[in-house]
Amino acid sequence: MDVPDTGRDRFICDGATVVALGGELDLATAEKAYEAIAAVAVRGCVVVDLSEVAFIDASGVNALINAMRVTTRERHHLALARPPRQLSRILDVLDLHSLLPTHADLASAVAAHAGSRAAAH
Numbered sequence: 001m002d003v004p005d006t007g008r009d010r011f012i013c014d015g016a017t018v019v020a021l022g023g024e025l026d027l028a029t030a031e032k033a034y035e036a037i038a039a040v041a042v043r044g045c046v047v048v049d050l051s052e053v054a055f056i057d058a059s060g061v062n063a064l065i066n067a068m069r070v071t072t073r074e075r076h077h078l079a080l081a082r083p084p085r086q087l088s089r090i091l092d093v094l095d096l097h098s099l100l101p102t103h104a105d106l107a108s109a110v111a112a113h114a115g116s117r118a119a120a121h
Contacts, residue, residue: 011045011075011076011077012075013044013045013076013077013113014044014113015044015045015110015113015114016044016045016046016047016077016079016109016110016113017040017043017044017045017046017047018046018047018048018049018081018106018110019036019037019040019046019047019048019049020048020049020051020052021033021036021048021049021050021052021053022052022053022054023052023053023054023055024053024054024055024056024060025050025053025055025056025057025059025060025063026055026056026057026059026060027057027059029060030059030060030062030063031063033060033063033064033067034063034064034066034067037063037064037067037070037071037078038066038067038070041067041070041071041074041076041078042070042074044076045071045076045077045078045079045113046067046071046076046077046078046079047078047079047080047081047103047106047109047110047113048064048067048078048079048080048081049081049082049106049109050080050081050082050083050084050087051081051082051106053083053084053087054084055084055086056084056086056087056090060087061087061090061094061096064078064080064100065096065099065100068099068100077113078100079100079101079102079103079109079112079113080100080101080102080103080109081102081103081105081106081108081109081110082103082104082105082106083102088102
């Protein structure tokens with residue numbers, strides 16, 4: 001099993017590509033969201049902009065976790081920007097913030113990946 005670079009110090013990161021998701025992230029849309037993130041993750045670090053996500057269920061959370069596995073396997077980082085309150089609460093309850101690091105805004109998420117090594121947030 002691949003171990004995420006939660007300390008943000010093992011994987012080299014020189015910038016990140018933003019994948020913007022919107023609407024509902026549920027059973028009907030989770031696979032497409034996963035595929036969009038995974039396609040970018042094979043090429044580099046990813047910031048997922050969730051500012052336009054109105055709803056997320058377990059399928060959506062699972063898609064994000066599976067996308068994290070892809071980024072880890074590829075030795076890249078994945079971060080979430082502007083997660084909706086509902087997702088933040090899920091991450092709190094399930095203690096997933098270390099696995100899926102979040103940033104309050106897109107600029108800070110991108111900035112965390114601007115150097116040669118990603119900064120922890």
